[in-house]
Amino acid sequence: MRGELWAKLESANPAGSVKDRAALWMVVAAEEEGQLGAGATILDATSGNTGVALAMVGAVRGHRVELCMPDKVSLERKRIARAYGASLVLTDPLEGTDGAIREAQRRAREAPDHYVYVDQYGNPANPLAHELTTGPEIWRQTDGRATHFVAGVGTSGTVVGVSRALRPRGVRIVAVQPDDALHGIEGWKHMATAIRPAIWDEAVADRHRVMGTEEAIAMTRRLAKEEGIFSGVSGGAAVAAACAVAREEAGRIVVLIADGGERYLSTPLWE
Amino acid sequence: MPVTVRLPGALRDATGGETKLIASGATLRDVIADIDRRHPGFASRVLDEGGALRTYVNVYIGEEDARSHGGVAAKVPEGSEVMVIPAMAGG
Structure with missing residues (x-):
């Protein structure tokens, strides 16, 4: 060569992947913009690693985290995210991550006061x-x-x-x-x-x-x-x-x- | 023995745009061969040169992972649903 x-x-x-960086910066940006008040829940769609990272950051900084994730992602990632305290919404595995994105968008639209949809695919942080x-x-x-x-x-x-x-x-x-x-x-x-x-x-x-x-x-x-x-x-x-x-x-x-x-x-x- | 086969969008090009098919076969190998007869080239997308499931192709028969039941030799009960699951992309 x-x-x-x-x-x-x-x-x-800390949580085992490159996604720790984006997760921390997206959450801190939401905090600084005053979006993460009492009762707010961080929401995102993920194939796993960002979910694990958001769950870890949420645990450290005291935020609830909900993750839309295709069913049949590796067992390890589901269990690790749950261990950090996140709740999971499992979506149709045939639709892959795109199906999880659509579900997160739907939830954010229907309950905008409840969720802070960090949207890793569109978030400049x-x-x-x-x-x-x-x-x-x-x-x-x-x-x-x-x-x-x-x-x-x-x-x-x-x-x-x-x-x-x-x-x-x-x-x-x-x-x-x-x-x-x-x-x-x-x-x-x-x-x-x-x-x-x-x-x-x-x-x-x-x-x-x-x-x-x-x-x-x-x-x-x-x-x-x-x-x-x-x-x-x-x-x-x-x-x-x-x-x-x-x-x-x-x-x-x-x-x-x-x-x-x-x-x-x-x-x-x-x- | 008819079964329903559900495919991800990523395989649509191999089945003429269909993502839900009715196929027949007593084993997963037979079911894949049946689809391949109607859509030549389908089998090579999901099976390797040795005829085993490609490492990155996951197939569920009902709620059961076919790999835990013999891979392509797994039995496919009549009326069951077979799902081919893609890798989880992006993030």
Whole structure:
């Protein structure tokens, strides 16, 4: 490979994923705007990690949290969110995360005084968290020598925020999506067939790549065996994409691994 | 043995736009083969080269995960509902 790979392990965050950042910033923004008065409940749609993160932040800061989540998300994420005290509304698994989004929108519309719908897909505090924390951390931790940043696109908050922080410093941004509507890269979105997040802007990336699920799974397993990095499948997908970049270009290539493999122990990934 | 098969929108292109089909078969393998006869290429979307369920494709027969009952060899009782569940995208 021409480039060297540096991995940023977001599983080291307090609730175990990159979503802790957006969750904290969205809740703090709602507090500062006076939305989270007595009796208010934080509401969002999630495929799991943001739900876990919001539940943890809600527990710490004394807010009730309600999460719309597709039934059949991994057992671990449902149990962790409940352990932090959140209540779950399970939606039709066939409608995926888009079905959960529609349910959260419906609830927020019907009871606007009860819910504070933080809407991770449209909340500017999501990318702002990465602009003000993830991006500067990467710059500092690479001694100001990062040349590329590679990450998958889910809500797109990570890519959009890090781009704002690091692109002005000359870092090239690589955004990665699943290669097919039917994919197994949990947390990533196939934008052409999903509800488009309001915060997403293709122009923040210098390059767009796609990744297949089989290659992502193979890399996820390899990361554990060869590098001692126990990751979710989205981390394997991001690393596989970063390896492709490193084969083509020299530089210090930073790849973001969004969560840890523990969250998927009940899935076929580790059978 | 007719069963109802419900598919995610992500598989709509493999079934001519249908997300709810009636199919027949005693096992999950038979049901998938029946759909594939009408919609060639469907099986390759959900099965790997060895004929097993792709790692990222989850199938429920009623409330039961087919993997816990033999994968494609799982029995599909007459009248049951089979659901193919996609990965949970984005956030």
